[in-house]
Amino acid sequence: MHTNIVTRYGSHPDDVKNYDTQKLRDHFLIEDIFQDDKITGVYSMFDRYIVGGIAPVSKALELETVEQLKAEHFLDRRELGIINVGGSTKVTVDGTDYQLGTKEALYIGSGAKEVVFHPSTEGQAYLYFNSAPAHTSFPTKKVGLDDAEKVELGSMEESNHRVINKLIVNSVVESCQLQMGMTQLKPGSVWNTMPAHTHDRRMEAYFYFDLAETAAVCHYMGQPQETRHIWMKNHQAVLSPAWSIHSGSGTSNYTFIWGMAGENLDYGDMDKVAPTDLR
Numbered sequence: 001m002h003t004n005i006v007t008r009y010g011s012h013p014d015d016v017k018n019y020d021t022q023k024l025r026d027h028f029l030i031e032d033i034f035q036d037d038k039i040t041g042v043y044s045m046f047d048r049y050i051v052g053g054i055a056p057v058s059k060a061l062e063l064e065t066v067e068q069l070k071a072e073h074f075l076d077r078r079e080l081g082i083i084n085v086g087g088s089t090k091v092t093v094d095g096t097d098y099q100l101g102t103k104e105a106l107y108i109g110s111g112a113k114e115v116v117f118h119p120s121t122e123g124q125a126y127l128y129f130n131s132a133p134a135h136t137s138f139p140t141k142k143v144g145l146d147d148a149e150k151v152e153l154g155s156m157e158e159s160n161h162r163v164i165n166k167l168i169v170n171s172v173v174e175s176c177q178l179q180m181g182m183t184q185l186k187p188g189s190v191w192n193t194m195p196a197h198t199h200d201r202r203m204e205a206y207f208y209f210d211l212a213e214t215a216a217v218c219h220y221m222g223q224p225q226e227t228r229h230i231w232m233k234n235h236q237a238v239l240s241p242a243w244s245i246h247s248g249s250g251t252s253n254y255t256f257i258w259g260m261a262g263e264n265l266d267y268g269d270m271d272k273v274a275p276t277d278l279r
């Protein structure tokens with residue numbers, strides 16, 4: 001077995017008010033997402049979302065089923081979204097090869113049986129993945145950055161100038177619940193998702209990358225009038241329950257991947273919070 005997926009239960013916002021730094025990190029932060037020749041991650045009880053990393057170095061890694069699923073194959077009742085944050089690599093789905101360059105995505109529909117992740121021929125392959133329960137099977141599809149629906153938001157003056165690349169969204173690829181994309185901050189801009197928002201219909205997970213060794217992102221979570229923060233480094237992910245804002249400010253610019261699942265596939269379904277209303 002090269003796969004290790006650990007279970008995390010949901011948290012009530014009234015309970016989270018009493019979490020200290022370590023407890024907050026234990027429940028929401030995912031620190032070591034890429035481990036050599038391993039598939040690791042978290043099975044969250046927030047919408048049964050799985051967040052993880054795949055790091056093939058010396059051998060190809062097959063997507064194994066895990067105990068939590070009680071299914072013969074990982075994707076028997078699930079869909080999978082992958083974004084490559086490392087060197088170019090190849091993913092084989094039931095015998096078909098998909099070449100994934102850096103920052104390219106692959107959607108794999110439920111029912112796929114044999115999924116194999118290959119090492120990169122030009123560096124290290126780091127495949128970040130999210131998975132959600134699926135009620136039907138949609139076709140597997142590669143989504144490059146050119147295929148993304150792009151939205152430019154913010155401004156240099158507000159330190160939040162960024163481009164949102166919607167990769168796995170219903171205008172680009174059919175999915176049951178899963179939505180994923182990648183937001184790139186312009187040099188000099190440090191704030192993501194400000195003004196912040198919640199969306200009670202969906203949970204979300206963020207994964208920060210393109211950060212220098214010495215840089216950090218302060219990630220904000222919690223109910224809008226009861227916020228907390230988690231200091232994060234490169235290649236770390238964080239869970240955001242439906243009741244929580246999810247926003248960050250970095251010591252430099254960075255890129256991050258967002259992924260969501262829940263009640264609808266409406267990216268714009270957000271309840272925005274004015275910065276002056278946050279507590």
Ligand SMILES: O=C[C@H](O)[C@@H](O)CC(=O)C(=O)O
Pocket residue numbers: 162164181183192193194199204246258267270
């Ligand atoms: O629900 C949507 C997600 O939180 C992100 O797409 C927000 C984001 O990338 C940003 O504003 O920078």
Ligand SMILES: [Zn+2]
Pocket residue numbers: 197198199204246
């Ligand atoms: Zn959101």
